[in-house]
Amino acid sequence: MTKNQNPPIYTGDIVEEHLDPSREYTAENQEIIFSDEQHGIWADLFAGIHQPYLMEHLCQEYKNGLVLLQLDPRRIPTVTHLNERITPRTGWHIERTAVRYTLADDWYAKFAQRIFLITDYLRTRDQMEFTPEPDMFHDIFGHLPFLTQKFYARIEDKFAPAYLKATQEEREVIKRLAWYSTEFGLVIEDNRIKVFGAGIISGRSELSNTIMEFYRLGRDCVLDYTANVFEQLQENFLAHKEDINRITDGIQELHQQGQMSSQDQGWNVVRALYDKLGISRTGYFGGEVILAPFNVETIARIPKTVYAFNPMFFVCESLEQMDALLDSYLKPIALRN
Numbered sequence: 001m002t003k004n005q006n007p008p009i010y011t012g013d014i015v016e017e018h019l020d021p022s023r024e025y026t027a028e029n030q031e032i033i034f035s036d037e038q039h040g041i042w043a044d045l046f047a048g049i050h051q052p053y054l055m056e057h058l059c060q061e062y063k064n065g066l067v068l069l070q071l072d073p074r075r076i077p078t079v080t081h082l083n084e085r086i087t088p089r090t091g092w093h094i095e096r097t098a099v100r101y102t103l104a105d106d107w108y109a110k111f112a113q114r115i116f117l118i119t120d121y122l123r124t125r126d127q128m129e130f131t132p133e134p135d136m137f138h139d140i141f142g143h144l145p146f147l148t149q150k151f152y153a154r155i156e157d158k159f160a161p162a163y164l165k166a167t168q169e170e171r172e173v174i175k176r177l178a179w180y181s182t183e184f185g186l187v188i189e190d191n192r193i194k195v196f197g198a199g200i201i202s203g204r205s206e207l208s209n210t211i212m213e214f215y216r217l218g219r220d221c222v223l224d225y226t227a228n229v230f231e232q233l234q235e236n237f238l239a240h241k242e243d244i245n246r247i248t249d250g251i252q253e254l255h256q257q258g259q260m261s262s263q264d265q266g267w268n269v270v271r272a273l274y275d276k277l278g279i280s281r282t283g284y285f286g287g288e289v290i291l292a293p294f295n296v297e298t299i300a301r302i303p304k305t306v307y308a309f310n311p312m313f314f315v316c317e318s319l320e321q322m323d324a325l326l327d328s329y330l331k332p333i334a335l336r337n
Ligand SMILES: [Fe+2]
Pocket: 134, 138, 139, 143, 183, 198, 199
């Protein structure tokens, strides 16, 4: 490296890997023999989340799927078990991959064939609360119950056809749309905010922090849960849109400078940003995450690669609305010649 070259900036991106056919699993060797220690980690992760006071905040689509998937709370499931319960219902297939974080191009090429890759990596005991890399528990417990559900499968079906025809710039937006819906999305159900995203569901601290935010919004009188919650979220968003855009642009800038990647510094960085912008951390901005109505325009402005924490979550009025909003961006691209 010459003196003038700047060292690469660490932006918080997890290194994406190419599928390397020579080290990849084949149709014949999908199953892994796990150690008792690994089954024990699975059991503790499962028990940590499968608690009534947490599960009641998950959306119904997920809970329906979890029943159908019949996961054993004490043992990591086989790929055969998963496929037997998923494929007949929605046509999706599960395949094991040796890659820890698949390159988006490879991922969507598999998605186009309705293949959902699950990594062979399971977090270790010191990462029980948080793992930056999506592991097997995230893939299976967070995503796969949904893949037994026709409606969810239809949502997943939208991404690949658009991604494969999109420009590089559009691909970035598509990745963000997937991130803020299937990974970190929220949805209104029975006038309550429920968790939809697999990234929240599969992490106990992410899940409990998010639920605390629902309570905080009530406690701080931002939302009145006896009135229409989504309407109030929309009103709050519109009333504060200018500040939200300033925060989003500030986050984008911090992200590009590599200043939002650290797990423990993340929120301090955002708090410092609020201070710098002169935005008081009270009321709507008083929590650790801003809840905004799901909209393509804002999602397109905010980076997806901030994996240690998320400064903003997006709420859909219903799953049907999520479907329609995703279509509004993805369909015209998918229909291109
Ligand atoms: Fe995921």
